[in-house]
Every structure is written in structure tokens, then in C-alpha cells.
Amino acid sequence: MAVRLKDIARDLGVSVVTVSKVLRNHSDISDETRDRVLKRMKELNYRPNLAARALVTGRSFSVGLVVPDLVHPFFAEVAKGLSKILRKKGYSLLIASSEEDPELEQQELDMMLARRVDALVVASAQWTVESFRRIEEQKTPYVLIDRQFAGLAANFVGVDDEAVGALATSHLIEQGCSRIAHIRGPELSTGLGRLEGYRRALAKHGLAPLPGYVVMGRSVDNLSDTSGHEAMLRLLELQPRPDGVFCYNDPTAMGAMKAILDGGLRVPEDVAVIGAGNVNYAGLLRVPLSSIDQHSDSIGERAGKLALSLVESKTAVRPRTVLLDPGLVVRASSARA
Amino acid sequence: MAVRLKDIARDLGVSVVTVSKVLRNHSDISDETRDRVLKRMKELNYRPNLAARALVTGRSFSVGLVVPDLVHPFFAEVAKGLSKILRKKGYSLLIASSEEDPELEQQELDMMLARRVDALVVASAQWTVESFRRIEEQKTPYVLIDRQFAGLAANFVGVDDEAVGALATSHLIEQGCSRIAHIRGPELSTGLGRLEGYRRALAKHGLAPLPGYVVMGRSVDNLSDTSGHEAMLRLLELQPRPDGVFCYNDPTAMGAMKAILDGGLRVPEDVAVIGAGNVNYAGLLRVPLSSIDQHSDSIGERAGKLALSLVESKTAVRPRTVLLDPGLVVRASSARA
DNA sequence: TTGAAAGCGGTACCAA
């Protein structure tokens, strides 16, 4: 069915080895033979069987990406940035979604290891580091993105989450807010880091943390607009009421804004709002949303480059951490000054 | 490095064949042997080398997906739906983005064919059907999604684009609009179908097409909010001014709404707006956007099921077309009644 | 410059 090296060799009366060498641009082939082979390859529309090649070389020229949710704009952008880098180098991209389920993630990781991907890029939903030990056993290099793990010396690419929290909170303070609440994220490095940055910024500006001003939505990323809405309703009942809110991510902030506006209050005059992630439609909302840009596509690109460098260097190198500086994007939702 | 069948066989003093049979649940193995083998497999954390298996069986248990833009919510949702189906059946998903570039798409398709994917799912940016002929030569089953090609008898899963256009336009008419404009999409089946549905609905309700009322943005999907904005500005200069606009997709509609609101007009009182695609943040916009739902995730699922059924059935079946009925989602941007 | 032989890690077939 599919054309094989053997077919071309037979047609031309040369050996399989010769054809294989032409395929890989070996120098020890006469120009004449090379031309004949290339011509025939083109005629027959030959495509090398990469599974066969992978089997003998031990390299699949593929990289696996596992994320909690493909539809989340952040991960979609990561995937895009990653695929761009891989394509340049002739690698393919295997993608799996864990749906925030650690068990499912484990299965997908196993599948990718069975496929002998050359490297893995993972935004993990795990609570333990066991999965990563298993990856390490296989000697498959991996790069964590977005979410870090305490006690795991692994390659990591992501935004500096403490800086995200500090940048957002400082911005609200500079806009004249003095009672700043935080709708926090889950118990992961992202949520914890942003919370810590929020606290640090308050302290730095001499603002005391107010009771009940940090609330958590009930749900994970894919439902965070609902949870942001609910969390904001709780914040609006407080006395005194917050005059600024830093939200863990943009969907949360969108839900929060909806709650504020529906309650007859104004954004940013009564309550200023800032999110994080800078999703690409943030500017088109009911009130354009200020946000902290976390350079999603750069994360994909950097993770890709790092992963490929690990593949190239045979020798085990010690894990590297790439921490990107977040950027402040001011839009109407926080512009009071 | 990685554990092989051979290692397990040696450890247990049985043959490779026996171990292989246990791996695949063959019945002709004694319970005792089976247990010993399974035990050892677990101990060593054995994972079959799928590249090797693919080579001998001719089946890779992988499916390739090629889309124009991973970040576009429609394609992200398609990918999610597809991956869900594939995971259930033990298949992996290879994803590539063509960035709307036919040449790049061709390269990615070639790469996937070289990897011997069992089937392909493609939202194509091609202008010609040549690529598909090449896929057919390899006997790799493929399913087109979203965009159809005239003169190509291929499997297709997508929304009924004429119905999309007709549904949106009829809705605006029912809301009392009588001068309905259309910001149309590109010269692809999606854009053309929606335009045709728009015309049909106008005719059906006895409304004459007005000169200049159909305009085209200059750009493709990923920039369509800008192009929607620009196109709307042109529409607003017309005399008489439109009182309703059906936009090719939601980003276009978001750009159009911005132009209307920035011009001091009201949505929907002065101009009603409806988009298509029903992106998941449509409800959170400055004015919540009415839209036509095209069941993005169903498209992924249906395409996946169709692709797998093609893989299973050895015999060539004649191409099937799955046309999904669009759904109307009314929000504030078109609610005048 | 060319090619024969071995082997990558599995599976299929058939004999023991």
C-alpha cells in the first residue's frame, strides 16, 4: 500500500541502504545515484515510515503536551506557541487533556511514555510528585509549565506568580483603592503565589489585611466565571465594602464584574477590578478588563525550546526554572486615576 | 533503559510470545503463567513500545487533527470533543496548526501521513483538493470539518451553514428589523453558506436586498474583531442605516458592536446584532451577544466517531456528511421585542 | 561508493 524504501531500491536496482542514505543526505553517494533515487521518491510520493525509524533510532521526533483544559485560552495559547517551535525543528505534537483529573492525567502520561515521545510538557493537575518519578524512571525529559511543585526539582517555565499578585495589587493601590479584596485561586502554586503577592503588596504599602477580604471560588478554571460571580456577591456584603478586587484569573474577574454591575454599582468608580491572564477578548467586555499578562504564548515557546534542548543534550543537566515577568495591562475596569 | 517483553520473558523463563499474549489478553494462556507475567509487568512498570507495535500491526492508534488556529475557541472545542472520544477508545491525538497557510497545512498533513496516523480530521485552509487526493492515495481515512469543498466527495462533519445564516437573519426580522446588513466571511463554504442563508431568509420574508448591505472584512478569523469593527464603520455610513446586522462570527460581531457603541448608538435599540459560534464568553460582553450555536464540541465528537468507524471498517464506504442543526441563542444584543 | 547482515520491540502463524 504505502511506498517503502524497498520498492524504490527494487525499481532502481540499488540496495535499500543506498536509498536510505539518500533519504538522510549521506555524503557517500554519487550524484548520479542520488538524483535517480530522489527522482523516483518524488514520483512515488515516498514518505518514510516514522514509526519504523523511531523504533531503530530510539527517537520519535515527537513531544507530548498534557494540559488540564484545551479550551482555556491560556493553554490554547501555550499549545500554539509550543507547536510553532516544534514544527520548526521537525517535531510533532501529541496533545492530551486531563480535564483537571489527576488519574486521567496519569493515564495520558503513560500513553505518551508508551509512544516514546522524546519529551513531555505538562501543566499538571497532580497533588503528588509520583507521576514525575515515573517519568524520570523512563529518562524522558519533561518540562512543567504554569504549576510548580514544592519539593520537586524539575524544569519549569511559567510566569512569576508572586509578581502577578504584587503587580495587580500595587496597581489598584496606585489607582486610589484602599480596601482591596482578593478572589483567590486553588491550592496550587499559581493560586498560592498570587495570593502571596497580594499580601506582600498590601504590606509594602502599609495596608492591613481586612477580615473576610480573601475569598475562594468553589470551582476550577473552566467554571471560574460562575465562581467569581458567587465570590463577589459574598464580598459585596462586607462592611466596609471593598473598593478594589484582584481576581485570580480573567474568567473569575468577568464573573465578579457581572456581580458588581448587576448590583447597581459602577466599575471602576465603586469597585475597581483587575484579573490575570489577559485573555484576548478582555478588551471587548461590558467594561474592558484590566489584567496581568502572563505571556502565554512565550510560555509555550520557552517550554518547547527547553524541552528540545534537553532532548539534544544527552547528559543529564540540572533542572532549570524560567520565570517570566508579568505585564500590567490597564483597561477601563481599573482606571480611576 | 525501557523495559521490554524480552526482559520479562527472560526473568520468568518463558518465551517472548507468551508474554506478548498475556499483554494482549489472549485466552490460550494458563492462569498461573498469566499471573506471573502480569505481576512482573507491574513490578517493572512495563509499557509496550507502541512504535514497535504500530510497525508490525500497521495501526498506530493515533489520529491527526489539523486546524487553522488552535486558539480560536471553535477549534479548541473541536479538539476537546475529539480528544474525549479518542481517549475512550485508546487512541492518541496529534495536533497541528496550519495558521491558515495552505502550504504549511500540506507539510503538516505529510508529517502525519509519515507517522501513519490511522485517520485524519482536517479543517482545511486549502484552495484546491490536491492535498486530499494525496491522502486518498495513502488510503488514510479522513474527515473534513467546518469547511467543505465543492467537487470533493469526502466525509464531512459541520454545522449547516445555510441554516446558520437563515436562522440568524430570520431572528432579526422577527425582532422587528427591516434593514438587515451582513458582515460576511471569507470565500469558503462557511462564509458562502451563511451568506446564502442570509439571502434566502430575506427573500422568504419579502425583504429586498439593499445595495451595500453586504460587506466583507479584510481578514481571516484570528483578526476578525478588527475587521468587524472596520466593516461596521462602513455600514454605519449608509443611508438608510441598517437596524440589524448578522455577523459571520462572534469576534466579528464583537468588533461591530464596539463600532456601534463607540458611535453613540445603542445595541439593540438602534442596531441589533447577532453573531455565530456562540463563544463561551459571549454572555459577558459589554452587551451580551446573541449568537448561533454551532455545537463545536459535538463536531469534534462526531468527527471522532466517524473517523474511528472508518478505521474499523476495512471496506471503503461511501463518504458521509453529518450536518448539524444550528441553535439560536438570544441575548441582549438582539432582544428588541 | 555500495550493499549484506543484524537488529530495533513487538506480532502473526503455525508447529510442538
Add this chain to the structure above:
DNA sequence: TTGGTACCGCTTTCAA
């Protein structure tokens, strides 16, 4: 119930 042998399509090594 078990296993020997051939082979999937390609690369590697080494001899001609």
C-alpha cells in the same frame, strides 16, 4: 498451552 521463526520498515555497522 507454549514457543520458534519470520517479519514489519528502517538504520547501523562494517566489509567489499
